[in-house]
Amino acid sequence: MLKAVIFDFDGVIQNFPELVWRERKVFLKNHKAQLEKSDLEILLGLALSEQVTYINKKFKLSLTEDDFKKHRESIADIIEKELKILEGIKGLIQTLKKKKIKMAIASNKPKAAIERDLKKFKLYSKFDLILGKEDVAKPKPDPEMFFIAAKKLKVSPEECIMIEDAIHGIKGAKKAGMKTIGLCSSFHSSFKEADLCIQSIKELSWKKLSSL
Incomplete structure (x- = not known):
């Protein structure tokens, strides 16, 4: 029952996910990382620490959680407007x-x-x-x-x-x-x-x- x-x-x-990942894909593209749908299927729902680990490993980057948090802060107004x-x-x-x-x-x-x-x-x-x-x-x-x-x-x-x-x-x-x-x-x-x-x-x- x-x-x-x-x-x-x-x-x-x-x-939220469609908004933040739309902007995050642009952020990562600037780091020469092109996210595919298969990547998003894996990343969606993971804790930020695990997202960063996955992205760094796949694209051979050395981004930190702070880098992602700063990016999130930079798009806060966009998210707020469209949320x-x-x-x-x-x-x-x-x-x-x-x-x-x-x-x-x-x-x-x-x-x-x-x-x-x-x-x-x-x-x-x-x-x-x-x-x-x-x-x-x-x-x-x-x-x-x-x-x-x-x-x-x-x-x-x-x-x-x-x-x-x-x-x-x-x-x-x-x-x-x-x-x-x-x-x-x-x-x-x-x-x-x-x-x-x-x-x-x-x-x-x-x-x-x-x-x-």
């Missing part, structure tokens, strides 16, 4: 509230950034739990975050559905014993590991969720 729905944040609640919640999110949250389903955010993003953006979109009070990268010793794809989420929500992992836009999160949630929904995007056209693949949050009716 479904008792909780856990959301990834970037790419599920808001459109928006994904279509269908507010309706889904309303449906889950009516059904008394617990809701949580589980993301590799810093918790303060998650809370800031949720407050911006007036969604902060809708969630029973918010987990960021500081709340775990091992980020996704490790299942630790999902076990912690279930424990804090006082439900079993088998009573949870995780909505993700990255393969790392789907793998972690599956390891924890949760049902998973993969939200496809320009980064991922499908998720064979997920229990259900969707093209838009608007597809998620109560009937579809409760039948998983």
Whole structure:
């Protein structure tokens, strides 16, 4: 029986990934690094430290986390102007509230950034739990975050559905014993590991969720 729905944040609640990776591809191109779709499929959802390690190894660079953070700061105004919640999110949250389903955010993003953006979109009070990268010793794809989420929500992992836009999160949630929904995007056209693949949050009716 479904008792909780856990959301990834970037790419599920808001459109941050498409904005930041659009700008980051330009930044990396200036360092002679050309990201392909296959790279983005791997990078999406990883902690920043792991992204930097992957990029440096593949392109023989020596960039640091600070380099990426400085670039992120330089495009802050662009991101702020174009950042928006994904279509269908507010309706889904309303449906889950009516059904008394617990809701949580589980993301590799810093918790303060998650809370800031949720407050911006007036969604902060809708969630029973918010987990960021500081709340775990091992980020996704490790299942630790999902076990912690279930424990804090006082439900079993088998009573949870995780909505993700990255393969790392789907793998972690599956390891924890949760049902998973993969939200496809320009980064991922499908998720064979997920229990259900969707093209838009608007597809998620109560009937579809409760039948998983």
